[in-house]
Amino acid sequence: MIPEIQYIKPTSLNEVLQALANYGNEARLLAGGTDIIPGFHIHSRRFRDVRTLIDISGLPELTTIEEREGALHIGAATTFSSLMRHPLVQKNYPLLARSAAQIGSVQIRNRATVAGNFVNNAPCADSVPPLLVYDARIVVQSKTESKELPLQDFLLKPYRTQLRADEIVEKIILPPLPKGMRGDFYKLGRRRSVAISRITLAVLAHMQDGIIREIRIASGAVTPIGKRFPQLEKMATGQKADSDFLKELAIKLGEEVLNVTGLRWSTAYKLPVLQQTFYQTLKRLCQ
């Protein structure tokens, strides 16, 4: 059941900020509703105190995608359908387009938004690994403050980010990619659609003559929140990408994940699958 709530529909970002300033703690921003409405139905503790919904869906200031000085600025309330279809996303940030295309279903993608996904910050949030390998930054606004920070720093724990009650993510900024980086995104769910991810991988690599010049690795759904692997990336940089080394990297990824999570009920299945799929991804990218 959706609780009794007050509904506010601001017509500008300024009005959103004012509404957040007024209703902060008891309010939630509403865009696609694909997390919050099911959350109400299952009596999720995350939404128990919500008394006011501030509808930001379709706000022009939050749904534009544009290139500025080589970087891509993506409005926070951009739906996954819009994101996956945008020519600049497809061309320059294909891992984001690929992950967007595998979220939910057509109906979900037509409503769910990219910032909604990472602000909700479920362990399996599919937008996170690609955004992390693209070194995404976000702009957060409140009535009193505007700040820009790396997405990596913004995400704290499952279902928890740095977002304060009076704040809104305005946009995501993707810096231009160094030349020569190719990438792959992999999602494993229990089925091919409307599936919560069990494993996601986003990998970018710049290869030259069989040597890994630069590599970026991010996972989702295998640690409490999506994460990059700086140690692994450092270990791989400058190395020859022969099968033995890629196997070593894959084994190491498993070890790093295990270090974070400890032994879980799912480890016996997930760990070898993660290692194997990472190895296959590396082979495709680096050989």
Place this chain on the structure above:
Amino acid sequence: MEKINIQFTVNGQNVSVEVPPNKRLLDVLREDLGLTGTKEGCDVGECGACTVVMNGEAVHSCLVLAPQADGAEIITVEGLAEGETLHPLQKNFLEHGAVQCGFCIPGMLMSSYALLKENPNPDEEEIKEAIAGNLCRCTGYKQIIKAVKVTANPPNHS
């Protein structure tokens, strides 16, 4: 809870309703407007029985709050036929055995309708992707996919 007035079009007709803001578009369609073709299945956006076309896009009406439909153009299954004449999708669903219990059908029709509006000639993979958010417990989907394919590519099309 104060009621809100929302105005939108449904199947080409202007409507105006006073609703509490915690009502969903699904409830407004079924209860306030008597359009019970759209079904309630799971309430959480997983089964697709509630699918309608909103501003040209297939959406789960169980996830759209009524006030979010203000100013929107909604098409429901009731809007497919023209008078007594069935939409080709409806005709082909019936002719190709796609309808068993019928509960998933309005949602399947609306997802298919939205697909064909955007992509008049989809291949089998594209059809499957378009209805991936619609569950059917009866048919095994083959007949539904066939019906959509035949609608897009009628045999003996002159």
